Amino acid sequence: MGCGSSSSAGPKASIRVLLLGGGGCGKTTFVKQMKLNYRGGFSINETNEVKQKLRSNILQRLVKSLNDIESVSDESQQAVELLRKAASQEYEFMSENGEHYEQLAKAVVLACDLEEIQEYKAENYFLSPWDFDLFDSAQRIFAKGYEPSHTDILMCRSPTTGLHEYSFSVDSLDLIFIDVGGQRKERATWAKAMENIGAVIYVASLAEYGQHLEEDNVKDRMVESLELFQRVFHSPKLAAIPTVLLLNKFDLLEQKLQMTPLTSVFADYDGPNEVEPAYEFISKKFIERMMLKPSTKDFVCQRVSAIDQGNFMKVFQVIKAMLISSSLRESGLG
Ligand SMILES: Nc1nc2c(ncn2[C@@H]2O[C@H](COP(=O)(O)OP(=O)(O)OP(=O)(O)O)[C@@H](O)[C@H]2O)c(=O)[nH]1
Ligand SMILES: [Mg+2]
Missing domain, CATH: 1.10.400.10 (GI Alpha 1, domain 2-like)
Structure with a gap:
């Protein structure tokens, strides 16, 4: 699980957490929230x-x-x-x-x-x-x-290029988040970033269906994200790595549905044009990708609005609990 140890207050589990997902899904926003909540803000x-x-x-x-x-x-x-x-x-x-x-x-x-x-x-x-x-x-x-x-x-939107590491001390954990660029030209760095990883957080935007990629004027962003999630989840390098699926930008989903019905991209959707059933449908689409091959690794799926500090912190507690339990199991204590 990419675990190390030690601090003056006693041994701490150290976990490297890789943030993955297409361009603009909210990976860097996750890191910004960590800075805000665990480092007192920005320089x-x-x-x-x-x-x-x-x-x-x-x-x-x-x-x-x-x-x-x-x-x-x-x-x-x-x-x-x-x-x-x-x-x-x-x-x-x-x-x-x-x-x-x-x-x-x-x-x-x-x-x-x-x-x-x-x-x-x-x-x-x-x-x-x-x-x-x-x-x-x-x-x-x-x-x-x-x-x-x-x-x-x-x-503030500023697409990430390259690979960036950020460390945070969170209770009994030393967490190192690795933020990479999500646009296609940036994904060449992903293989390198997958070395010595303890957990993956895959971020997808709930509000990106019906839109083309910034880098490709044809491909639907959510369809691309579904395919990418499948590749990441079943990647041999990440076969045993606990994975969090964060369905982000929940705050934008209602407005998005009003502008673009889900059926315009997913012809198999037969529910009402409302937030809860639409969310259920989209999350099922991701889970189906996960179920294509058997896997026993730890997995949680959460909806989030990463720009909302209160909501982010609630969701982060769930992620933290998973990281702690995976880390304990890894060290033979769980
Ligand atoms: N409304 C809303 N906007 C969000 C949310 N999360 C992120 N954003 C915005 O989406 C934009 C893109 O977010 P980033 O965090 O830069 O996306 P990224 O995944 O790092 O993108 P790349 O670096 O290109 O891979 C930013 O302007 C964020 O403010 C959310 O939950 N709700
Ligand atoms: Mg980024």
């Missing part, structure tokens, strides 16, 4: 990076949206041109002390309020909910002297 560097990233995400998403909208009102044209220029030359426009910043901030706020943008957001929300949600906070985020809140940090 100044992390906070500053998030501030730049949030501003950049708003600007880039705005410009992408404006490019898709056929036309905006004449009086907004000047602001739109400024945004386009700033999006292609961020280094020149985004510095708070730079000569263009105030003008840019005004243009961003104006564009976020445009009726055309609000309509576009409503129709295309699930392309990028994390960025569209920020439009409502553009004034606050572009204000000089702005400091990101914990919620802002949890909401």
Whole structure:
């Protein structure tokens, strides 16, 4: 189980936990919650990076949206041109002390309020909910002297590249989480990351059916995630490794169902277009993948909204209990 030992307070089980799942499912958000709850929060560097990233995400998403909208009102044209220029030359426009910043901030706020943008957001929300949600906070985020809140940090989307390890001391455990990128081009690192692992947390988003992968304009994200889960669960390297399936973004499922019925992707769904039966159906789809081959490893499946601190902590207690019991069994004490 990848166990080590020792601390001054007595021996502690040390477990390496690998986070896997497709791009944007919420792996890094899991690590952020661990930092928030077990390390007292985020460093100044992390906070500053998030501030730049949030501003950049708003600007880039705005410009992408404006490019898709056929036309905006004449009086907004000047602001739109400024945004386009700033999006292609961020280094020149985004510095708070730079000569263009105030003008840019005004243009961003104006564009976020445009009726055309609000309509576009409503129709295309699930392309990028994390960025569209920020439009409502553009004034606050572009204000000089702005400091990101914990919620802002949890909401900030920054796709992971490479492999990153984070250690946390949690009661009787030393947990080392390994966060990898989930997009296809990043998955080459997964095999390496599977060495000396004590547990796997596979994260899937409940709100990603009916959408294409960011990296492939054809494949449905949830179908890809189901296939990926099957490969991970039955991977020979992980054959005996306890596994948690986290069905994330439960908070988005209701709205998602209203916009895209489950039947548009899963023709075999014959239940009502409601959260509970839809959740049951989706979780069964994942479990079916697991049951394709016999396995005796420990397994739990949990629904979660990883951006919600209270909900995350509840779910984390279940994960922790599983890690402790697997670790005790591994050491012959369970
Ligand atoms: N509404 C909602 N958003 C979430 C939830 N979990 C994560 N997100 C958002 O989804 C986006 C992607 O989450 P990440 O944690 O970066 O996803 P990831 O799996 O690390 O993605 P890669 O690094 O590309 O593999 C972020 O903007 C998060 O804020 C959730 O439970 N609810
Ligand atoms: Mg990530």
